[in-house]
Amino acid sequence: MTEAPVAGSSTHTAHTALRICPFCEATCGLTLTIDAGQVTAARGDRDDVFSAGFICPKGASFGELDGDPDRLVAPLVRRNGELVETTWDEAFQAVADGLGAVIAEHGGPSVAVYAGNPNAHTIAGGLYVPVVIKGLGTRLTFSASTLDQMPKHLSLGLMFGNPLAFTVPDVDRTDYLVVIGANPLVSNGSLATVADFGGKLKALRKRGGRLVVIDPARTRTAALADRHLAPRPGTDAALLLGVVHTLFDEDLVDLGALADHVVGVEEVRAVAADFAPETVAGHCGIDAEEIRVLARGIAAAPSAAVYGRMGTSTVEFGSLGSWLVDVVNVLTGNLDRPGGAMFPQSPVSSAPRPPKPGRGFRTGRWHSRVSGHPEVLSELPATALAEELETPGDGQAKAIITIAGNPVLSAPDGERLGRALDGVDFMVSVDPYLNETTRHADVILPPPPPSQSAHFDVALSATPIRNNARYSPPAVDLPPGRPDEPEILCRIALILYGLGPFADPALVDEQVIAGTLAKETADPESPVAGRDAAELVGMLAPGRGYERRLDLMLRLGPYGDWFGARPDGLTLARLVDAPHGIDLGALRPRLGEVLRTPSGKVELAPEPLVADVARLAAALGRTDDDFVLIGRRHLRSNNSWMHNLPALAGGSNRCTLHIHPDDAADLGITDRARIKGPGGELEAPVEITDAMRRGVVSLPHGWGHAGTQQTVAATQPGVNVNQLNDGSTIDPLSGTAVLNGIPVQLAPC
Numbered sequence: 001m002t003e004a005p006v007a008g009s010s011t012h013t014a015h016t017a018l019r020i021c022p023f024c025e026a027t028c029g030l031t032l033t034i035d036a037g038q039v040t041a042a043r044g045d046r047d048d049v050f051s052a053g054f055i056c057p058k059g060a061s062f063g064e065l066d067g068d069p070d071r072l073v074a075p076l077v078r079r080n081g082e083l084v085e086t087t088w089d090e091a092f093q094a095v096a097d098g099l100g101a102v103i104a105e106h107g108g109p110s111v112a113v114y115a116g117n118p119n120a121h122t123i124a125g126g127l128y129v130p131v132v133i134k135g136l137g138t139r140l141t142f143s144a145s146t147l148d149q150m151p152k153h154l155s156l157g158l159m160f161g162n163p164l165a166f167t168v169p170d171v172d173r174t175d176y177l178v179v180i181g182a183n184p185l186v187s188n189g190s191l192a193t194v195a196d197f198g199g200k201l202k203a204l205r206k207r208g209g210r211l212v213v214i215d216p217a218r219t220r221t222a223a224l225a226d227r228h229l230a231p232r233p234g235t236d237a238a239l240l241l242g243v244v245h246t247l248f249d250e251d252l253v254d255l256g257a258l259a260d261h262v263v264g265v266e267e268v269r270a271v272a273a274d275f276a277p278e279t280v281a282g283h284c285g286i287d288a289e290e291i292r293v294l295a296r297g298i299a300a301a302p303s304a305a306v307y308g309r310m311g312t313s314t315v316e317f318g319s320l321g322s323w324l325v326d327v328v329n330v331l332t333g334n335l336d337r338p339g340g341a342m343f344p345q346s347p348v349s350s351a352p353r354p355p356k357p358g359r360g361f362r363t364g365r366w367h368s369r370v371s372g373h374p375e376v377l378s379e380l381p382a383t384a385l386a387e388e389l390e391t392p393g394d395g396q397a398k399a400i401i402t403i404a405g406n407p408v409l410s411a412p413d414g415e416r417l418g419r420a421l422d423g424v425d426f427m428v429s430v431d432p433y434l435n436e437t438t439r440h441a442d443v444i445l446p447p448p449p450p451s452q453s454a455h456f457d458v459a460l461s462a463t464p465i466r467n468n469a470r471y472s473p474p475a476v477d478l479p480p481g482r483p484d485e486p487e488i489l490c491r492i493a494l495i496l497y498g499l500g501p502f503a504d505p506a507l508v509d510e511q512v513i514a515g516t517l518a519k520e521t522a523d524p525e526s527p528v529a530g531r532d533a534a535e536l537v538g539m540l541a542p543g544r545g546y547e548r549r550l551d552l553m554l555r556l557g558p559y560g561d562w563f564g565a566r567p568d569g570l571t572l573a574r575l576v577d578a579p580h581g582i583d584l585g586a587l588r589p590r591l592g593e594v595l596r597t598p599s600g601k602v603e604l605a606p607e608p609l610v611a612d613v614a615r616l617a618a619a620l621g622r623t624d625d626d627f628v629l630i631g632r633r634h635l636r637s638n639n640s641w642m643h644n645l646p647a648l649a650g651g652s653n654r655c656t657l658h659i660h661p662d663d664a665a666d667l668g669i670t671d672r673a674r675i676k677g678p679g680g681e682l683e684a685p686v687e688i689t690d691a692m693r694r695g696v697v698s699l700p701h702g703w704g705h706a707g708t709q710q711t712v713a714a715t716q717p718g719v720n721v722n723q724l725n726d727g728s729t730i731d732p733l734s735g736t737a738v739l740n741g742i743p744v745q746l747a748p749c
């Protein structure tokens with residue numbers, strides 16, 4: 001992947017290398033300039049098959065992010081209460097001793113795991129976090145998913161029998177896009193992998209399409225829209241029920257080609273009967289006629305897609321909202337058709353099997369010990385982590401492994417979580433920074449920076465608006481003796497398997513490979529049915545364990561070479577030979593391949609969701625005198641871990657409260673406000689802006705930096721919005737924290 005030397009550098013031999021950006025879900029291809037092992041510049045790779053040169057300020061700061069002097073270069077272990085640098089061997093020995101002692105006394109299931117957001121962006125997160133969890137045999141697994149998209153997994157699971165069957169708006173081809181509770185111009189998109197989302201929205205409007213944005217704030221995305229509706233926070237599910245009601249009421253339901261593949265339409269009609277636009281208008285703070293116009297617009301468009309994200313998900317009725325987004329897509333015939341909401345096909349998913357009914361999707365196969373929350377996708381709510389750590393008794397979490405997560409800032413009531421983390425017998429963190437969470441650890445194992453890591457989008461290959469496959473080998477060699485993140489996680493797994501801290505990490509991969517091939521060769525529907533597993537193992541590219549596993553997944557996948565059966569198919573070697581990636585074409589209808597419900601059809605009215613509507617009905621009459629708090633993201637930020645770079649921090653990227661001018665005047669608030677929520681009180685500087693709906697204020701998350709080694713972040717720490725939240729309100733079906741729509745009281749200070 002190393003290309004020609006860069007001209008004009010006489011003393012160094014600078015060169016360029018291509019690298020997929022791991023900093024958000026847009027997965028842009030970058031061209032890095034590398035000088036003496038340091039990334040000195042980054043620009044968009046114009047030849048990238050997916051992103052075609054797009055880059056944002058974070059990608060452009062790749063070098064600074066990669067070379068941040070506060071990144072840990074050596075592991076830290078706690079000695080006499082202090083975290084001090086040590087060697088890798090000593091660090092892994094400390095992990096073996098510390099976890100070993102807990103496991104000997106209480107068993108692997110007493111060790112909790114918290115996996116954070118960057119796992120969605122690394123090979124290690126995709127391929128090795130599951131191995132660590134399996135090695136523990138623990139049910140105490142937590143992740144950022146219950147601070148984010150778990151409602152979507154739940155609704156996809158119940159509707160399609162597959163919680164990973166993401167419905168992605170076909171932004172390139174749609175005639176009518178409804179963005180509800182998302183701000184892709186700032187976030188660059190989420191659960192819809194789109195490079196240059198803003199450019200594509202402009203293109204949509206230029207070709208005569210319509211963009212409707214539903215958001216209590218006039219965001220940058222809303223500013224681009226033909227129509228902006230600003231509802232009260234937390235009311236998307238009611239609003240969408242009003243849309244569904246209108247579709248039935250005005251005879252606009254038309255399933256088109258889906259008609260034979262959907263059950264539950266009449267149940268949905270019955271559910272929506274009580275939610276006329278006039279009934280929900282007051283609750284939503286939107287005129288009934290606006291809701292009807294929205295429904296008519298979606299129904300009348302040649303193609304349309306409704307796309308919801310954080311504002312629809314991390315709210316009181318997040319599962320209902322996530323479900324209703326796709327209910328509207330189905331009722332208007334827009335699911336699984338070009339221009340609608342479509343199912344991408346990941347190159348590392350299984351090759352399609354013939355359509356057949358599945359076992360469906362179930363939650364609650366076990367429950368959390370303290371509050372009895374149902375498991376969802378084998379996870380418990382992140383808001384339940386602290387109580388599982390701190391409540392004594394059988395089944396208490398005695399140790400924890402955090403991987404790429406900072407829940408002390410990102411989850412509600414981090415102060416309590418921090419105390420709980422201090423109370424465990426042993427804590428390991430795999431993280432490049434000493435931060436608000438990892439400072440509680442006994443051992444911190446820092447992965448190398450992105451330039452020294454290979455990249456493949458294991459998770460995000462399930463959500464692109466155009467199918468593709470791209471791989472970046474490390475752009476810079478790892479320093480001798482430094483393990484990459486796959487190796488770190490493999491060595492933890494080997495400790496858990498009882499093989500000690502110094503076993504060969506490749507053992508993990510060879511075991512996974514052998515297990516996968518044994519299953520595939522025995523499966524009559526597999527493309528390698530009946531073949532000799534050992535012979536297939538021998539055909540895998542030599543290389544590091546993760547390379548062999550990626551080769552395996554690509555070759556068994558829908559575009560794979562099926563181990564020679566389709567010689568033109570994908571292998572890792574082919575991806576390496578195509579450094580700008582391989583385009584696999586526009587999304588195509590594939591509902592039959594996706595569906596795994598017991599009925600073999602789209603289940604439009606899953607019982608748990610229908611039952612939850614009663615909770616929503618009860619909320620309709622509720623009026624609140626308080627203000628309502630929502631979140632806010634910034635283009636030059638990423639959750640909690642990008643406030644440490646001079647190029648990204650500062651300017652408009654500040655931890656301030658946004659409030660409408662009339663609200664500020666009523667309250668006598670000018671430059672600072674005191675904010676009181678269910679979990680605590682904070683003071684923050686104020687920015688007065690008519691972009692906010694009246695009665696709604698926003699404060700970004702990921703701030704409140706304290707007690708860490710992030711020197712730039714420490715100069716502008718901000719406050720931790722999640723300290724206003726005690727975490728007691730969750731979306732009950734998915735266990736997802738309510739992060740948007742929190743009642744707060746405001747006062748000047």
Ligand SMILES: Nc1nc2c(c(=O)[nH]1)N[C@H]1C(S)=C(S)[C@@H](COP(=O)(O)OP(=O)(O)OC[C@H]3O[C@@H](n4cnc5c(=O)[nH]c(N)nc54)[C@H](O)[C@@H]3O)O[C@H]1N2
Nearest residue numbers: 116117144147148404405406407410430631639640641701
């Ligand atoms: N109030 C409020 N709270 C929110 C949100 C909100 O909108 N409002 N958003 C929520 C959402 S959507 C999410 S996803 C969560 C995020 O929740 P978390 O994932 O818990 O938090 P992050 O801030 O993303 O922390 C990422 C951690 O990964 C580390 N890291 C970065 N790169 C790597 C890597 O390559 N390998 C490893 N091992 N570690 C790495 C960073 O140093 C940091 O410690 O926050 C949630 N919290």
Ligand SMILES: Nc1nc2c(c(=O)[nH]1)N[C@H]1C(S)=C(S)[C@@H](COP(=O)(O)OP(=O)(O)OC[C@H]3O[C@@H](n4cnc5c(=O)[nH]c(N)nc54)[C@H](O)[C@@H]3O)O[C@H]1N2
Nearest residue numbers: 181182183187233234309310311633634635637638639740
């Ligand atoms: N620059 C940047 N990019 C990021 C991140 C980042 O921190 N910074 N984080 C990444 C992560 S982890 C994620 S999950 C994605 C999130 O991607 P998005 O969901 O697109 O990002 P948010 O800014 O959280 O957008 C949520 C929007 O919902 C609105 N909202 C709040 N409450 C409600 C409500 O009740 N109803 C409606 N309709 N709207 C509401 C908010 O005003 C906000 O504009 O972004 C990713 N990309």
Ligand code: SF4
Nearest residue numbers: 021024027028056059
């Ligand atoms: S949009 Fe996301 S993937 Fe693209 S350069 Fe920016 S941070 Fe990286």
Ligand SMILES: [Mo]
Nearest residue numbers: 117144147148
């Ligand atoms: Mo997220």
